Amino acid sequence: MQGLGLNHGGYHGERIDAPAVLRSLVAEAGSHDWRQSEVEVAPGRRLLFLTRPAAEGRPGPNLYLSAGIHGDEPAGPLAMLELVRSDGLPRDANIWLCPCLNPTGFMASTRENEDGADLNRDYREPSTPEVRAHVEWLAGLPRLDLTILLHEDWESAGFYLYELNPDGPSGLAESMIAAVRPVCPIDPSPVIDGRETHAPGIIRPPMDPTSRPQWPEAFWLYQHRTRLSYTIEAPSDFVLSVRVAALVAAVRGAIGKFTGI
Numbered sequence: 001m002q003g004l005g006l007n008h009g010g011y012h013g014e015r016i017d018a019p020a021v022l023r024s025l026v027a028e029a030g031s032h033d034w035r036q037s038e039v040e041v042a043p044g045r046r047l048l049f050l051t052r053p054a055a056e057g058r059p060g061p062n063l064y065l066s067a068g069i070h071g072d073e074p075a076g077p078l079a080m081l082e083l084v085r086s087d088g089l090p091r092d093a094n095i096w097l098c099p100c101l102n103p104t105g106f107m108a109s110t111r112e113n114e115d116g117a118d119l120n121r122d123y124r125e126p127s128t129p130e131v132r133a134h135v136e137w138l139a140g141l142p143r144l145d146l147t148i149l150l151h152e153d154w155e156s157a158g159f160y161l162y163e164l165n166p167d168g169p170s171g172l173a174e175s176m177i178a179a180v181r182p183v184c185p186i187d188p189s190p191v192i193d194g195r196e197t198h199a200p201g202i203i204r205p206p207m208d209p210t211s212r213p214q215w216p217e218a219f220w221l222y223q224h225r226t227r228l229s230y231t232i233e234a235p236s237d238f239v240l241s242v243r244v245a246a247l248v249a250a251v252r253g254a255i256g257k258f259t260g261i
């Protein structure tokens, strides 16, 4: 499988109609027992949250997925739609979904929101309306047993992921790589995004949040809600359907391993 060679200096691949994707997601969520809530974070900017409690009052586990924090990464919201449409998330878990954290970024296909802010650098002392509203919503959630953040990387040669897992080993990183390999190349590079890999496609970055002046979402979650977080990155130089399949496979691989399905 070859990359398209489209991405020079940024993402130049397929775009999505994000409002239409979210309308489809809301419709599918309604027929698969998800509770929906929307928050208007600024005029014209609404964040969608979906929640589904475990069936028959079972205790959990508590799972969290987010996507669409970068507006030039369309595979994440599409993967969310596919996971909901296929009813591919477990019924015996409490699940929280944030399908599109940067709606105005998607309107312009930019990484940043319409004010030029990279939302995934705003979680230490949130100042953007999107991240303020997101953190306020997150603060109402219980401890999360597993969190997976869906992203894309326009520069990468294949799929890869970041693992925050101080209590390891969990084996989820390896399960995700194995699940993705049949549908999308794994980035074989020894250094990805300036960080050494520990195994093909697996980065275990330093976990001291005080070492980073600008926190991504994963650091807020790690500081406040979870001990197990994965940021998964599809290679956005491949066709969009491959990237969506890669993110869906990774999520299913992780949750399957985690819940023993």
Ligand SMILES: [Zn+2]
Pocket (backbone or CB within 6 Å): 069, 070, 073, 151, 152
């Ligand atoms: Zn991203």
